[in-house]
Amino acid sequence: MRIIAFHNLKGGVGKTAAAVNIAYLAAGHGIPTLLWDLDAQGAASWYLGETPDLVGEKAAKLVKGKTPVGRMIRPTAYDKLDLIPAHPSFRNLDLRLEKDGNDHMLKDWLKPLSEDYGLVVLDCPPSLSKLAEQVLATADQVFVPIIPSWLSMNSWEQLLHFAREKKIKTAKLHPFLSLVDRRKKVHLEMLNAPPQALKNRMRSFIPYASDVEKMGENRCPVARIRSRSPAALAYEMLWKEIRKISRL
Template structure:
């Protein structure tokens, strides 16, 4: 099992779109048993996959000592892909972590879920708090979407600092240029400065994910956006493989 966190301290960078499309690639391209774990109260991942959270149990209850996360996991329309959805209760999770005093609660839950899943992908909230710290302890690799801008570069520096602060043996970080438009000078300069970074173009098919409520590979498999996510997933798998050696 390997766990992948999609994380940024800045909103509006395409984080949830990345998480959903990478999870779809893991399940549909690599055919791995995949869990997409939404830790953002907006439940964006559930929305993009057409899955609404069950109302009887809350996302926060997953972290209680006497609860099993499997009771909240929901199937999606795609083979091999399940969702652990979020809801508004996630907003109080930071206080719950402080109350139970367990610094590796998320990591232990991830290890337990690893008995059922080959890949676990976290859609993280855009905050710096105990939730993000716990995700960094659980993740094998951190994906950071970065639209080409000075503010995004600053946000990346904050992510690097957060990951390094998670302790020895912190996970590797893979920055990805998001919403890249090569018609813009700033974007061209960002691409020239980081030619080896994966990149996802500013493309209508990617934007349509929220309209179709599907991953781009499901409805536009030959589009530049779908190809970009597939290539990124290949790069992630390679990085995970090299990490094990």
């Protein structure tokens, strides 16, 4: 079982859109896939037509070992794709992990799932928290969407710094350009001549596309909105690269 995560401490960069589309494509390619919506906002759950889980004190019970992760899994409308929906208490997961948890809690939660899944996709909230630390440590590969702007370079450098500080191998962090709008000069510049810090970025990039925005309204992956659209093809390309990097 491979574990991949979509992370960036910056919000609104396309983490959730990528996590949902990549999980959908992985499942479509026959890999039993679990998407864990770790963000209390519940956007990934929403995109998959699910409602966040509103009952009980999940985060507290999870950390105390009273709720096995398996019990939180739900099937989705798509074959081979399951979901752990967001839960409002995930907002407190950081505090809970600090208080009652240990440093390899997330890894331990995921371990028993290896018989059922070939891939786990973690959709993370935008932060550099205790949860982020565990996500970065647990994931085999971390994919980092970056909007082409100079300010975005800052958050990428901060993520690298955080990883080094926590003794996490930075080689597992893979930036890719997201929300690329070719009408913007700086976007074109970064696409054609990326700054040194992005020299090792992934080849694929996700264009700015209204079809991705429509995921919120249609509540499904982009391939289900228009299967040959530029956005759907871009996620296909990204999936191929992720598959190779993750040896799936």
